[in-house]
Amino acid sequence: MAHPQNKYADFEGLREQAITLRRAGLSRRQIRDRLHVDNNDILNRLLEGEPPPEWTKRPRAKDDLRAKARELRTQGWTYDQIQVELGCSKSSISLWVRDLPKPERRDPTEQAKLAARKRWEHELAIRDKERRQTKEAAAQEMGMMTDRDLFIAGVALYWAEGSKDKPYDRRENVLFVNSDPGVIRIYLAWLDLLGIARERLRYRVMIHMTADAEAAEQFWADLVEVDVSTFQRTTIKKHNPKTVRKNVGEDYRGCLVIRVAQGADLYRRIEGWWKGMVAMAPARLR
Numbered sequence: 001m002a003h004p005q006n007k008y009a010d011f012e013g014l015r016e017q018a019i020t021l022r023r024a025g026l027s028r029r030q031i032r033d034r035l036h037v038d039n040n041d042i043l044n045r046l047l048e049g050e051p052p053p054e055w056t057k058r059p060r061a062k063d064d065l066r067a068k069a070r071e072l073r074t075q076g077w078t079y080d081q082i083q084v085e086l087g088c089s090k091s092s093i094s095l096w097v098r099d100l101p102k103p104e105r106r107d108p109t110e111q112a113k114l115a116a117r118k119r120w121e122h123e124l125a126i127r128d129k130e131r132r133q134t135k136e137a138a139a140q141e142m143g144m145m146t147d148r149d150l151f152i153a154g155v156a157l158y159w160a161e162g163s164k165d166k167p168y169d170r171r172e173n174v175l176f177v178n179s180d181p182g183v184i185r186i187y188l189a190w191l192d193l194l195g196i197a198r199e200r201l202r203y204r205v206m207i208h209m210t211a212d213a214e215a216a217e218q219f220w221a222d223l224v225e226v227d228v229s230t231f232q233r234t235t236i237k238k239h240n241p242k243t244v245r246k247n248v249g250e251d252y253r254g255c256l257v258i259r260v261a262q263g264a265d266l267y268r269r270i271e272g273w274w275k276g277m278v279a280m281a282p283a284r285l286r
Contacts, residue, residue: 011045018046025053066096076103084118147193152277154190157183159274165267174263174270177206179255181223187258188224200261204232207254209239216253224256 014035021031028043037043065086072082079090086093145153161183163175176187191201205220207213213234221228235257260266 015046019050022047022050027053069093069096070100073097073100078103080115081118084122150190150193153186154193155270155273155277157187157190158270165271172264172267174260174267176258177255179253184223184256191260196260196266202232202259202261203230204235204257205254206235206237206257209236211252211254219253220256
């Protein structure tokens with residue numbers, strides 16, 4: 001090995017050794033220690049053009065965190081705020097953003113409010129994740145529905161949402177109205193189970209006058225798999241200026257009305273099935 005004072009004299013020879021070690025998979029620190037190169041500028045020149053081995057590269061997820069931390073820091077976020085937002089340590093944040101200018105000091109009251117808001121947003125995100133996990137687990141618990149399951153569900157669903165006969169208004173119509181596509185799918189599956197031909201079904205949309213009635217008709221027609229031209233005339237609900245409507249936005253498509261033609265006999269059976277369910281329910285409690 002050359003004397004410490006002139007150990008860099010044979011630069012090309014030293015570079016050849018450094019490249020050989022680099023291609024063998026050594027890190028910069030290992031090469032530095034092996035060749036006794038203490039000057040970073042010299043080491044950079046020795047390894048110029050040689051890519052680092054894969055094992056020395058930082059994980060991609062860490063790179064994403066680093067980029068996000070730097071972005072937040074440029075927006076004036078403190079270390080505490082970045083830590084709450086990204087869930088990483090302050091020491092890592094310090095390494096990532098220490099070359100960036102420090103944000104202006106905020107009013108303590110404003111800073112406390114901002115920190116509290118970020119903590120609350122973090123808590124809401126955790127709750128939302130738990131909520132989704134609970135729903136997904138519950139959905140898996142259902143498993144496959146038997147014909148009996150669907151039959152019971154359909155009777156209960158109709159009696160909750162469908163039109164019912166009154167002693168003072170004998171109509172005995174099978175008329176079902178709902179705005180939930182999932183409910184409509186189950187109801188149609190139930191009618192299929194009962195052997196009700198789809199040709200007996202009549203469809204109509206009920207929707208608020210400020211909504212896109214044409215788009216709603218097409219949505220429901222696609223859902224029930226019929227041509228929109230077969231729909232009966234849409235019922236338009238007028239606006240009441242005293243009412244604050246919450247069913248607005250792109251997802252609002254009104255309600256779908258489904259009537260079974262010549263449904264008096266079916267209605268009587270539905271009412272009988274429901275009375276049978278009510279009569280048998282107390283027996284389950286004993």
